[in-house]
Amino acid sequence: MSGLDLARDAAPLVAIRDLAVRFNGVPALRGVDLHVARGEAVGLVGESGSGKSVTWLAALGLLPGSAAISGSVTLEGTQLLGAPAEILDRTRGGRVAMIFQDPASALNPVLTIGRQIGEALALHRGLSGRENAAEARRLLELVGIPDAGRRLSAYPHEFSGGQNQRVMIAMALAGGPDLLVADEPTTALDATIQSQILNLIGEIRRETGMALVLISHDLGVVAETCDRIAVMYAGRIVEEAPADQLFLAPRHPYTRGLIGALPPIEGARRRLVAIPGTVPDPRAMPPGCAFAPRCTQAHAACDRIAPALEIIGPGRRVACLAETAGRGSAPTEVAAE
Amino acid sequence: MTAPLVYAEGLTRTYAMRRGLFSRPVAVRAVDGVTLAIAPGETLGLVGESGSGKSTAGRMLLGLETPDRGFVRFDGRPMPPPGGAPWRALRARAQMVFQDPLGALDRRLPIATQVREPLDIHGIGDPALRGGRVRELLGAVGLSADHGRRYPFELSGGQRQRAVIARALATRPDLLVCDEPVSALDVSIQAQVVNLLIDLQAGLGLAMLFISHDLRVVRQISRRVAVMYLGRIVEEGEADDLFAAPGHPYTEALVSASPAPGGRAGRRIVLKGDPPNPAARPSGCAFHPRCPVAEIRCRVEVPVLRPAGPGRQVACHRVAESPVADLRGAA
Numbered sequence: 197m198s199g200l201d202l203a204r205d206a207a208p209l210v211a212i213r214d215l216a217v218r219f220n221g222v223p224a225l226r227g228v229d230l231h232v233a234r235g236e237a238v239g240l241v242g243e244s245g246s247g248k249s250v251t252w253l254a255a256l257g258l259l260p261g262s263a264a265i266s267g268s269v270t271l272e273g274t275q276l277l278g279a280p281a282e283i284l285d286r287t288r289g290g291r292v293a294m295i296f297q298d299p300a301s302a303l304n305p306v307l308t309i310g311r312q313i314g315e316a317l318a319l320h321r322g323l324s325g326r327e328n329a330a331e332a333r334r335l336l337e338l339v340g341i342p343d344a345g346r347r348l349s350a351y352p353h354e355f356s357g358g359q360n361q362r363v364m365i366a367m368a369l370a371g372g373p374d375l376l377v378a379d380e381p382t383t384a385l386d387a388t389i390q391s392q393i394l395n396l397i398g399e400i401r402r403e404t405g406m407a408l409v410l411i412s413h414d415l416g417v418v419a420e421t422c423d424r425i426a427v428m429y430a431g432r433i434v435e436e437a438p439a440d441q442l443f444l445a446p447r448h449p450y451t452r453g454l455i456g457a458l459p460p461i462e463g464a465r466r467r468l469v470a471i472p473g474t475v476p477d478p479r480a481m482p483p484g485c486a487f488a489p490r491c492t493q494a495h496a497a498c499d500r501i502a503p504a505l506e507i508i509g510p511g512r513r514v515a516c517l518a519e520t521a522g523r524g525s526a527p528t529e530v531a532a533e
Numbered sequence: 534m535t536a537p538l539v540y541a542e543g544l545t546r547t548y549a550m551r552r553g554l555f556s557r558p559v560a561v562r563a564v565d566g567v568t569l570a571i572a573p574g575e576t577l578g579l580v581g582e583s584g585s586g587k588s589t590a591g592r593m594l595l596g597l598e599t600p601d602r603g604f605v606r607f608d609g610r611p612m613p614p615p616g617g618a619p620w621r622a623l624r625a626r627a628q629m630v631f632q633d634p635l636g637a638l639d640r641r642l643p644i645a646t647q648v649r650e651p652l653d654i655h656g657i658g659d660p661a662l663r664g665g666r667v668r669e670l671l672g673a674v675g676l677s678a679d680h681g682r683r684y685p686f687e688l689s690g691g692q693r694q695r696a697v698i699a700r701a702l703a704t705r706p707d708l709l710v711c712d713e714p715v716s717a718l719d720v721s722i723q724a725q726v727v728n729l730l731i732d733l734q735a736g737l738g739l740a741m742l743f744i745s746h747d748l749r750v751v752r753q754i755s756r757r758v759a760v761m762y763l764g765r766i767v768e769e770g771e772a773d774d775l776f777a778a779p780g781h782p783y784t785e786a787l788v789s790a791s792p793a794p795g796g797r798a799g800r801r802i803v804l805k806g807d808p809p810n811p812a813a814r815p816s817g818c819a820f821h822p823r824c825p826v827a828e829i830r831c832r833v834e835v836p837v838l839r840p841a842g843p844g845r846q847v848a849c850h851r852v853a854e855s856p857v858a859d860l861r862g863a864a
Contacts, residue, residue: 243719356807386582387746387790388804388823395803413719416792420801443794457724459753461791462777468728468753471721474689 207272209234209374209407215267217254222478224250226431229505232375237401237408239418239439242428245475248411252377256292257284290320293368297380299360303352309363310348313370320371335366340396358389365396375407382417394421415458419443424511427451430476430486433505436513447514449491485517493518536609537570538707538740543603544593550812561812563589565764566603573707576734576741578755578772580748580787584811586764587744591710594742595627596620625655628701632713634693638685644696645671645681651703670699674729691722695729702733710742715750727753748791752776760784763809763819766838770845780847783820818850826851
């Protein structure tokens, strides 16, 4: 896919540069660089608190005013951080749509589904009356709700969790977005329904050429849906690679740890390699690499120097002293971040 | 097989559920004729989606809920009615670990006090020596005495679940029912707790019912696995064998829906339709509206669990008449 070679990718759809977020002085995001090319599917994996959701909430101006945000987020060259309301209003739901883990709480319980999809259509496409209703019905059919015409007058509680997520996807599609940011879209759903939703997102991407950012804690879900994957740890991207390469040859010890911690579904059973310890407290981050206290390969330098995310091959970046600076032999260069 | 530690036959449990504020209550059969046996020291994995009845089955196995039909025998004796002294004595021998450790712990008490509580309640050991036993239990789950002095909110999710496990082990139970014990934990922490459960199970010779929707974790921890769909067991077999060659079309869809990192497997079977609703159970085989290989008889005839190969039982008309391999080729 396009966008694999970051260095040459001149005009990404979305470019996030050195994005940092603090809540009441506590860092949640500590310098994130990420590009999304047109039509590309990028996966963002990491454990709770790693900053995968905050990255996109910050990028789209959806964080509360108490969050201190710095860095740059551009959509085809237009700066979004601190942008005036009219630019953000046109972007959110129009150019970039977002869906969340819990569709039931994202929908208004006292309005019909048709009304809510219609609202998005009026807002982003200026449709009204019969045209609006016809388009709402088409979208509901597109996302695979049977008997769409009649179901438009139903309320969210009359739908199952999977169907509500379909409705959310229909609303997200109302603005004809260039990018869909899906934040754990299948985490609350059963396995067989998760398959349905992932399939649906894949079909829609094939039809519309829409780019996708899939945020998930589930390596398997991301692996099978995305072209490229970025792994986040403690507010930073620690590794980025094409999906197949990430799993065949992970370079960051944390990525290797995540893969080793996953029980195999076939073949011989092996003892799981658990990552020792827990994620660092954001109020007391380790001075060097945030993963160093849990890393089995950490060197003395790792406790002092925070590694930068460096290019190590086509489409591959890693933030690890052992991987980028020849086992920490040239730490001073790395330190000049 | 040795005499089972716990044996349940024909367990059935019906709830009354109201769908709306003014509608009449509907009878919902959460568990419908489930038969299970767990030998001492053995782990049985119980797999299913929400509404499959796997948690209700687990609660009946522990005697926390009384079946409407069927019975549970623990160590050869019938499960005593809940509330009485014999039932309480049995509680010490069979313990439960839930998904949400924060909900299972008392926020106002230090961890060590909570781990000690079952010892006090069941009057186990000399009160003066209970402190030592608590330290031993905390140590067994990888927590320090310092952790014991803390309150639940001062521990991470993984540490809390360790505390819950320590408390469950306090009475030296023979059976542990774990209901989604690692589902709320991050992957790296999940592996720690899974390893811990495997070690404890082997070291203490615990029998375990491991309830989860996560096939990978279930396979890692269980020797035998039963798959539930709408209150019934649709397939049961040896864990490795069952996941490598599922017999029931539902098991096959579940296995294919557990994506493998390392490439797009592409063999994913996407089932039609909504998740099963226990309040509107389809006729015949409850799986037939979503089944890719259903035929006419599946709509009318309920398939029973029948032997299908070594150590395997499958409730499917198609499996009964054609070898498992043929069926999987057609799907």
